[in-house]
Amino acid sequence: MLLHILNRSPATSEVFRQALAAMGPDDRLLLIEDGVQGAVGALFGRFSGLEGRLYAQEEDLVARGLAPLCAPSVVRVDVEGFVTLTEEAQKTVSWF
Amino acid sequence: MLLHILNRSPATSEVFRQALAAMGPDDRLLLIEDGVQGAVGALFGRFSGLEGRLYAQEEDLVARGLAPLCAPSVVRVDVEGFVTLTEEAQKTVSWF
Amino acid sequence: MMRYAILLMGAPYSSQAAHSALRFARAVAARGHRLEGVFFYHDGVHNAARLAAPPQDEPHLVDGWAALAADHGVPLQVCIAAALRRGLLDEREAARHGKQGHSVEPPFELTGLGQLVDLGLRCDRLVTFGP
Amino acid sequence: MMRYAILLMGAPYSSQAAHSALRFARAVAARGHRLEGVFFYHDGVHNAARLAAPPQDEPHLVDGWAALAADHGVPLQVCIAAALRRGLLDEREAARHGKQGHSVEPPFELTGLGQLVDLGLRCDRLVTFGP
Amino acid sequence: MANAKGQGFEGDLLVVLRHGPHGTSWLREGLDAALVAAAFGRRVTLLFMGEGVTALVPGQKSGPLGQKGTSPTLEMLEMYDIDTLLVEAEALAWLGLRAEELMLSATAVEATELSMLASTHSLVLTF
């Protein structure tokens, strides 16, 4: 199981498609920085099928005022949770 | 008539949609740098409806080996042609 | 003859923006227009990095801008706020911030954002090159 | 306890990558892991800019990295080729390229890309922060 | 106040903000340009486009390292007489917010109206 990390918003960048294409069936996806926009509103639809494997960095949601808008099925993790995710994955792959 | 300038590839960036949204019916679009990928292959389809108003920077096509693949309806201009386009337009707007 | 200004927001080497802007600047001057200034903002301020040492077989953009200034008297204006954050200081700012050494020198000049607004509204054309 | 390495490819201020990487680095150390190195590549080399003078009410990332190195003995390795192109030179490279002054100093060290490959394959985890 | 027909949008400077807070410095540097122009007595219109609409999400906070973000700057816009704030309607839609829920009073602009904005201002800067 790998951890993929995405920091770009699906509103502007098609990079999320590369992350999705490279993900195995058990891999996890963590949204950080502007990537957390993907946990909100209609953009969340880009990640359908990842229920239980889609994470978002809590601090980035909070700083942007997006925490109240975050889709309920997204698992919110703080930076300690980010470290835990990297421990649990065999390796990490970043998409930016 | 305004000249819009786009330097990102539609393969990765959604910025071309912003350029298209901001264009008036007589405005022109010049593709430069990685933007010239939009003059090639299936990506050219993103700019349908701009016939006669879609330009591409010749030097950028040539450096990338893309000149032979450029769609025939794209008007190819060198840097002097770029200057002429800015002369003819009332102002320029850049999308990156 | 028209008055032109260029706004450059891309760093050399990391993006092609600086190459495009320099080529366009030369073409504007060759065409007989008056280039009233190049304004460096965002990561474009790195074009003023006097310590840049690119490989010998690659164009040296910092020198390229200086040559443009020498040939056509074009002011090279660098946003001071954007530059300070990014480690680009002239001798005066280095002294003011207690830093030894400096990273910007003439013909590049640190200036305020007001110069960009002035250039943009005073010239017939402003062309932006982003990263 | 695992061995971690960080690859940082974003400049401070222009992107959040450096903030994220520094926070992650501290969390890794707090968790008891061993952070074997931070490698600065692409625009990430600007994190080593000793002349950076950010506004007083913003985090000073260059100092933040130096504090991490002091607190946890983390090597801060800057790709020399990426740095030279971008105007980041230590005293030795400045002398070698005939430049007066320098823009990188310890604890940041200029080094080759081989160090990145070594870190990546030697550590249990490499985490990349891009712009 | 700007209306939905495009009248009232004429001005010296259109600043197009296409990035959100915290992730990059684009929003901050774009706002700085707008503030300086306004301080010099120029009429400024702000257009929040694409990701830029997230600049106006209410309840923004400092970043975990103490990064201020841009909401304090946005709150100063009125002092600078920058009161024409436009937001791309389509971007608001994907965010799932209505214009009234934003942290500042802003007018939603439909796609069909966007194209006239650039031509009704003397200068357009995109960030």
Add this chain to the structure above:
Amino acid sequence: MANAKGQGFEGDLLVVLRHGPHGTSWLREGLDAALVAAAFGRRVTLLFMGEGVTALVPGQKSGPLGQKGTSPTLEMLEMYDIDTLLVEAEALAWLGLRAEELMLSATAVEATELSMLASTHSLVLTF
């Protein structure tokens, strides 16, 4: 030679190249990392993804200011024993080229095969 089933792709380092030549320094800096790893005796797989496929378009030239581009570096890959070159089939399709038309011998990889690549290499670097 890598085959279409994913066997033979195992190796030390997967370098994912997602940008074309000339526009940014990503491709050059990614290739530099690959060359250094290979010089240190590591097995390297290159995956050209998205815009990255344009790195392999034949007939590339220097830029108008004398920028070398990356095709001279690509021609050195064989000397460094980097011979596993993969290209995303979907990206080739939008470019309108077939794998045989590229400047170097490369294997097209379908979307369904992409996902196994990251797990079969010790380290993945994206550029």
